[in-house]
Amino acid sequence: MTARGGYDAALHLLDRQIVDADGLLVGKVDDVELTEDPDGALVPTGLLIGLAALLPRVSPWLHHRWVRMAPQEARRTTPSAIDIDVVDEIASEIRLGVARDGLVRARADGPHEPVRRTLRDLLEMDVLLPDRTLRVLDVRLSHRGADDRPRVAALLVGHGRPGTYLGYERSPERGPWLVATVIRWWHRGSRFVELGPGVELDWERRCVRVASDVPLADPWEADR
Amino acid sequence: MKRYLAVALGILTAIGGFVDIGDLVTNAQVGARFGLSLGWIVVIGVLGICVFAEMSGRIAAVSHRATFDLVRERLGPRIGLLNLVGSMAVTLLTFIAEIGGVALALQLVTSIHHLAWVPLVAVLVWLVLWRAKFSAMENVLGLLGLTLIVFSVALWQLQPDWGDLGRQLALADKPAGEAWTTYAFFAVALFGAAMTPYEVFFFSSGGVEERWTVKDIPTMRANVLIGFPLGGLLSLSIAGAAAVVYGPLGISVETLGQVGLPVAVALGKVGLALAIVGFVAATFGAACETGLSAGYSLAQYAGWQWGKYVKPSVAGSFHASLVVFVLLAAGVLMTTVDPIMVTEMSVVFSAVALPLTYFPILVVANDPDYLGEHTNGRFANALGSGYLVLVVVASLAAIPLMVVTKMGTA
Numbered sequence: 001m002t003a004r005g006g007y008d009a010a011l012h013l014l015d016r017q018i019v020d021a022d023g024l025l026v027g028k029v030d031d032v033e034l035t036e037d038p039d040g041a042l043v044p045t046g047l048l049i050g051l052a053a054l055l056p057r058v059s060p061w062l063h064h065r066w067v068r069m070a071p072q073e074a075r076r077t078t079p080s081a082i083d084i085d086v087v088d089e090i091a092s093e094i095r096l097g098v099a100r101d102g103l104v105r106a107r108a109d110g111p112h113e114p115v116r117r118t119l120r121d122l123l124e125m126d127v128l129l130p131d132r133t134l135r136v137l138d139v140r141l142s143h144r145g146a147d148d149r150p151r152v153a154a155l156l157v158g159h160g161r162p163g164t165y166l167g168y169e170r171s172p173e174r175g176p177w178l179v180a181t182v183i184r185w186w187h188r189g190s191r192f193v194e195l196g197p198g199v200e201l202d203w204e205r206r207c208v209r210v211a212s213d214v215p216l217a218d219p220w221e222a223d224r
Numbered sequence: 225m226k227r228y229l230a231v232a233l234g235i236l237t238a239i240g241g242f243v244d245i246g247d248l249v250t251n252a253q254v255g256a257r258f259g260l261s262l263g264w265i266v267v268i269g270v271l272g273i274c275v276f277a278e279m280s281g282r283i284a285a286v287s288h289r290a291t292f293d294l295v296r297e298r299l300g301p302r303i304g305l306l307n308l309v310g311s312m313a314v315t316l317l318t319f320i321a322e323i324g325g326v327a328l329a330l331q332l333v334t335s336i337h338h339l340a341w342v343p344l345v346a347v348l349v350w351l352v353l354w355r356a357k358f359s360a361m362e363n364v365l366g367l368l369g370l371t372l373i374v375f376s377v378a379l380w381q382l383q384p385d386w387g388d389l390g391r392q393l394a395l396a397d398k399p400a401g402e403a404w405t406t407y408a409f410f411a412v413a414l415f416g417a418a419m420t421p422y423e424v425f426f427f428s429s430g431g432v433e434e435r436w437t438v439k440d441i442p443t444m445r446a447n448v449l450i451g452f453p454l455g456g457l458l459s460l461s462i463a464g465a466a467a468v469v470y471g472p473l474g475i476s477v478e479t480l481g482q483v484g485l486p487v488a489v490a491l492g493k494v495g496l497a498l499a500i501v502g503f504v505a506a507t508f509g510a511a512c513e514t515g516l517s518a519g520y521s522l523a524q525y526a527g528w529q530w531g532k533y534v535k536p537s538v539a540g541s542f543h544a545s546l547v548v549f550v551l552l553a554a555g556v557l558m559t560t561v562d563p564i565m566v567t568e569m570s571v572v573f574s575a576v577a578l579p580l581t582y583f584p585i586l587v588v589a590n591d592p593d594y595l596g597e598h599t600n601g602r603f604a605n606a607l608g609s610g611y612l613v614l615v616v617v618a619s620l621a622a623i624p625l626m627v628v629t630k631m632g633t634a
Contacts, residue, residue: 005541014300015301017289021593024529025527025528026527027527057300057302058301091592092288092594149283162300162302163298166587167551167587171592174590176586176600177606179609179612181588
């Protein structure tokens with residue numbers, strides 16, 4: 001997790017095991033809550049747990065059916081969360097600093113609550129480049145702001161589905177040769193898009209618009 | 225001294241624990257029909273399970289992640305679910321077959337119909353899963369399973385033409401009367417029986433439960449690299465004994481009694497008694513392993529608290545799923561389905577499910593985020609990549625071969 005430029009949300013957070021302070025298992029990270037700061041930055045604020053977060057990632061159709069079986073249940077559409085502040089360490093497991101009992105709670109709902117997004121929303125977006133359309137494959141988080149909180153700094157965009165990089169873009173020398181070569185070939189057209197001027201996230205239309213003057217780095221070169 | 229004893233015990237239980245109902249039946253069937261001409265598949269399969277069990281054991285020791293954690297982390301929830309459904313289906317089929325195997329072995333001793341034994345065996349398996357100590361279960365059943373060595377002794381006592389057996393093994397000499405498709409079908413079945421995915425689920429989850437650390441890697445390697453190959457030798461002995469007794473007569477193996485008969489021919493009643501003790505221990509041990517493995521994979525996919533060491537009150541969903549699996553297995557067997565047929569199905573489908581389990585293991589075994597300095601070396605990667613190609617081929621070929629050969633009966 002010490003790789004340059006922070007960590008990747010889909011690779012390092014999604015689907016990892018959450019373990020509480022006593023070593024008991026809490027659940028998997030089924031999705032990640034991203035909150036919009038007043039300055040427009042996206043900050044990960046919670047780990048979303050439960051079928052309401054998992055099912056849309058498995059099959060939106062299945063999720064819809066499941067919601068229709070009990071439409072009165074808000075928790076079937078709005079997943080519950082664990083606050084990111086209780087996370088002690090992000091390694092091969094997500095270790096919490098507190099015990100698991102009663103930990104996963106629904107978020108408050110009101111006019112003064114900040115705007116909340118999910119990592120899944122971001123990962124499903126089309127990325128409209130001047131010459132082609134790609135998809136968001138992963139979201140790089142890094143400590144760039146004045147405070148200690150990580151925030152969404154860049155998008156890894158390309159063809160295929162989120163997570164299919166399997167971490168190979170982070171260390172080009174990683175084996176085995178066969179797998180590394182296939183993945184590198186498959187994702188040969190992928191790019192890093194740094195968030196900033198010229199990059200607009202359109203949550204309504206589920207797409208990212210990238211202006212023609214935004215520099216696009218090649219992820220296979222970036223980490224070297 | 226204590227350390228060496230632990231290593232020795234681990235190896236012995238690995239030998240006894242390697243053989244399950246799938247190995248018993250498939251090896252005897254193949255031995256009777258093909259002699260030792262498919263023995264090279266057992267050798268390849270055993271080496272393959274060693275390669276991936278070592279990787280998954282190393283990952284468990286360094287990062288404390290069991291195999292199905294990796295499946296979901298690397299394949300995502302959608303493909304992960306596909307693998308969960310496939311692997312659970314195979315593991316539960318095997319679980320059903322093992323419980324049926326114990327019941328069939330008890331029928332051999334008592335002449336009481338195996339259906340009468342099924343409920344009792346199911347309850348016993350559940351009691352062991354719920355109450356018994358992990359190490360006690362492994363050690364007692366593993367050591368009792370060692371009595372299957374009578375098959376090696378029997379093969380030696382049958383005084384076969386060693387030159388001929390060796391020639392069949394070395395040249396992969398297919399009997400003239402058999403079609404190549406049938407030969408390939410049984411090759412895939414043997415490969416699936418040796419590399420069945422529950423072995424890595426159980427092995428890695430057991431490692432996490434016993435809190436292996438980096439220090440345990442040498443012990444783990446010794447268990448895998450010595451124990452599994454010796455278990456493979458047992459498999460070959462079963463095939464060899466069946467080849468010598470049934471081959472010349474052209475008899476095909478349909479029942480568990482037929483699997484044990486060569487021992488009776490060579491060593492008489494005492495040999496047969498030992499063989500049956502071995503059957504009961506091996507299938508009962510494997511029933512516990514497969515039942516736990518099904519629970520492990522489900523809980524690891526969902527993120528539930530799991531573990532045989534964890535009290536039912538702390539790992540409620542996990543222990544509840546074990547109860548459901550035991551009831552399901554007993555229920556399926558009580559429909560009078562033939563456990564031997566369930567076994568044949570399970571080894572073929574296990575070949576289908578292999579790639580989705582072994583691919584994430586290979587990827588994570590190369591990931592320094594998980595393994596630090598203990599990532600795969602060139603040798604492990606060369607073998608791992610080779611086997612990845614092999615399991616993909618086997619999984620693609622399994623169903624077409626099953627249809628074309630009508631499960632080997634054509």
